[in-house]
Amino acid sequence: MxxxxxxxxxxxxxxxxxxxxxxxxxxxxxxxxxxxxxxxxxxxxxxxxxxxxxxxxxxxxxxxxxxxxxxxxxxxxxxxxxxxxxxxxxxxxLRYLHPETITSTPAEVAEDIVTKAQNALFELHRGLDMASLSRAAELLAGSSMIYAFGAGGNSSLIANELQNRLFRLGCRITASTDHAFNLMLSAAAEPGAVVIGSSLSGRNTEIVRCFDLLREREIPTIALTRAGSEVAAAADIVIAIDLPEGKNIFRPTSTRYAFLAAVDILANLVAYADREKSRRLLRSIKEQLVRHRDGDDRQLLGD
Amino acid sequence: MxxxxxxxxxxxxxxxxxxxxxxxxxxxxxxxxxxxxxxxxxxxxxxxxxxxxxxxxxxxxxxxxxxxxxxxxxxxxxxxxxxxxxxxxxxxxLRYLHPETITSTPAEVAEDIVTKAQNALFELHRGLDMASLSRAAELLAGSSMIYAFGAGGNSSLIANELQNRLFRLGCRITASTDHAFNLMLSAAAEPGAVVIGSSLSGRNTEIVRCFDLLREREIPTIALTRAGSEVAAAADIVIAIDLPEGKNIFRPTSTRYAFLAAVDILANLVAYADREKSRRLLRSIKEQLVRHRDGDDRQLLGD
DNA sequence: GCCTTCCGTGAAAATAAATTTCTGCATTCT
DNA sequence: AGAATGCAGAAATTTATTTTCACGGAAGGC
CATH class of the missing domain: 1.10.10.10 (Winged helix-like DNA-binding domain superfamily/Winged helix DNA-binding domain)
Structure with a gap:
């Protein structure tokens, strides 16, 4: 040897x-x-x-x-x-080089989208602040209730996704994409609650308003948004997602993949934050896999 | 020279x-x-x-x-x-090599998730059938009404995403994640309608039921699902998304990125299928960018 | 304004690396 | 058991890369 x-x-x-x-x-x-x-x-x-x-x-x-x-x-x-x-x-x-190539054939469109999505993920990974992610995960794991805010097609997807991922971990969570409702929830949230809001642009003034209100009420807030933005300034913990703006290749479309990955990471960290919860998570994954392989499941959990 | x-x-x-x-x-x-x-x-x-x-x-x-x-x-x-x-x-x-590494530190979790997502995107790209994607896009572009079906946290995200992406292109579309409602919509859909359904597992029997009904009624159907699955068999056009199952690294979590990218590509192709629609799309993107740069927008479109 | 110096460049030589050829050995089929 | 096939390594060849050295141009000092 x-x-x-x-x-x-x-x-x-x-x-x-x-x-x-x-x-x-x-x-x-x-x-x-x-x-x-x-x-x-x-x-x-x-x-x-x-x-x-x-x-x-x-x-x-x-x-x-x-x-x-x-x-x-x-x-x-x-x-x-x-x-x-x-x-x-x-x-x-590669796509950096010809960022504004007009794609026409289906194959080009596909390559373009896939590459941009991968670039977005790559950039996300490069720029991630693990410390704030960890703090956010701890906060979420220790909360008694979580509210996930987001508006517009993309951030509402993120808010819903937060709910989708975190409820499985035993978190009490509700997603809300309704501005008026968000305000009411913010006004009514009790101590122990945590609010997490997503804004791709960082300029969602309604979320800023909610965060301001929540700060007054001493309810901790987490923002998934651009660093240095208004939303970021209003939040207690910022999970900054900064895709270089200079290159026009990061449209909302591809930025979303980065946000989604941030949610994934956050959810995973929340799971690991609590050993008991983590064990439960792993068990459920195992179960899911076993069921999947047995092939006698009518419906895969969370298809 | x-x-x-x-x-x-x-x-x-x-x-x-x-x-x-x-x-x-x-x-x-x-x-x-x-x-x-x-x-x-x-x-x-x-x-x-x-x-x-x-x-x-x-x-x-x-x-x-x-x-x-x-x-x-x-x-x-x-x-x-x-x-x-x-x-x-x-x-x-790289991640193929140590697929079942138990990740523990936040940095490892992040790397793991990002890499898996990128792998999923890569595999999607490799396996894409452009012909069926193009046919699906044509069908959608020429339809008078689109219904997007999907259930469970992941496929419902895809259904909603289809709505989110296609309504911007001038498509008449509604997403539905309610099995009973899906059946009713399928029974009531009129000629000119197209139904597109998503199932990560390919085993969503309720979608199969809807597709069967729709086939009888001669309403064309598109499936975003695993090749060779029950859902695929029931659909007219299959956009097959097959991530190698052997390697356990493609959990629903990462498979979702592939589905999302498929939706992105489909939406782009729909846009390009109709010159007029395409022009509209580009204009709206431009407008969005300009607004974004001017900085005087209160709310970014589709945050 | 001319000389000096420094930096960049290419030609040629030297070096390092990779590949081909050839021979030996093991395994397998007859 | 003997022959044939095919794989592995040693040595030599070839190829590619790098170093050295000398030249030329540009900038700055006298």
Missing amino acids: TDAKPKGEDQGAVNSTDLIAALSNGEGLVSSLERKLAAVILSDVNFATAASITEIAAKAGVSPPTVTRFCRRLGCASFSDFKVQLAKSAYVG | TDAKPKGEDQGAVNSTDLIAALSNGEGLVSSLERKLAAVILSDVNFATAASITEIAAKAGVSPPTVTRFCRRLGCASFSDFKVQLAKSAYVG
């Missing part, structure tokens, strides 16, 4: 998406030839990952050594390391 | 995830040394993408030529091509 530990050096200096990002905004690329190289590589990333150094050099009209230096400057250990880094980031980052 | 066309050969024979998949289930790997190599590579994919052929050979206790043959057998053009392919699939596929 060979259990000899390998060197295992962490060669890649640049984070995977940073490579594509660095390439597109020309980070640290001073010379014109290097910019040319960046352009050539970005113009066809797939070619770049497959080609040899001489092929790339020829395409950019430079010499191989220039390509090597270029790779080093970008923080890669070598040309092959660069190719690997590029390949790593290509899948996630 | 050098505008010499490069060879641009499409070297990678294997699709990116297939590589990780092929590696894990040992596709076509007959010899024991090759299995050993696969195990070594899977045990530390990051090492494998960074290491040289001799390092990998040493770690697996084989000779470099064996590694080369191994790469070829997996459909790669060369060892470096293999590394690139591996790097491409690593980000998406």
Whole structure:
């Protein structure tokens, strides 16, 4: 048996998406030839990952050594390391390059949507503040009643989803997507209650009003929203979901995946916050799986 | 200027995830040394993408030529091509390798959920049947009324989402998550109507009942569900969403992302199916963006 | 205004890596 | 049991990448 530990050096200096990002905004690329190289590589990333150094050099009209230096400057250990880094980031980052391509064929539409959704998830993960997520989960797990607010097609989906996920964990929760009703609930909420509100834009003034009222009444609030937004300012705990606005690729449509994932994570953390609840959760999942496999269930739980 | 066309050969024979998949289930790997190599590579994919052929050979206790043959057998053009392919699939596929890792720390939970969601999206994309999606979109675009059915936390989300997405495109649509009501709607639906139903499990017998009734009544039906399932059999057009069941990593939780993406794609195709509708859609998106940037909107459309 | 210095670049050499060829060995079929 | 098939490794070849060195241009100082 060979259990000899390998060197295992962490060669890649640049984070995977940073490579594509660095390439597109020309980070640290001073010379014109290097910019040319960046352009050539970005113009066809797939070619770049497959080609040899001489092929790339020829395409950019430079010499191989220039390509090597270029790779080093970008923080890669070598040309092959660069190719690997590029390949790593290509899948996630490709859409950054042509963000406003008008998609027409069904296949393009599908690829576009899937890639944007994946990018949104990726960005969410990068920007997540685990501390506030944990605090939010603790708060929710210890609450006696949860109100989930959200309005409009997207945030109402999130509010409903919060209910869908948390009631299974034994939380007392109701989702409300009605502004007037939200206000009444906020006015009537008793100590021990927690209010969690979602706003993709961070500008839902009705939720802000509710949060203001709740702060006065010392009912803790959690916001799933943009950092620094009005909704964020009004909440006690902010689960910030900031997808870079500069790139237009994050429409509400794809942002939703990020919000949904945030809810998933939150729900999981709530489950783990309480050992007993966690055990119950795992048991129910197991049961669900067993039932599923037996095939004699008429209806899968929570289809 | 050098505008010499490069060879641009499409070297990678294997699709990116297939590589990780092929590696894990040992596709076509007959010899024991090759299995050993696969195990070594899977045990530390990051090492494998960074290491040289001799390092990998040493770690697996084989000779470099064996590694080369191994790469070829997996459909790669060369060892470096293999590394690139591996790097491409690593980000998406890593979680396949430790599917049942018990996640405990918040960071692990987050990574787990995000990665599973991304995998689900990836698998969805791989398995999508564009033809049936297009037909479904055409059908929906040409309908006079749409009913969206779904039950349980997840499929009801999808049904509501269909309504949320399609009403914006000028479709007449209502979502219903009430079994009894679904039956009544099915019995009352008039020619020109289309019914679209979602079932993650494919075993929603109530939807099957509705679809049977609708088939008798010659009202076309679309199913978002597992291929080959009862629901699929009962529908006229099936948008099959098959996430590999063998790996337990696709719980309903992550499957939902795939369904959601399918709805997104469908909605986009519906929009493109009708030039006029498409124009309207784009205008409204534009308006939304402009409003968003102006910052004087009180409430973002569809927050 | 000219000279010096620094930086970027490419040619060529050197090095490192990967692949091919060939031989030996094990397994299996006749 | 003997032959044939196919896989694995050693060595050599080939390929690719990197380093070194020398040149040229640009910027700054005298």
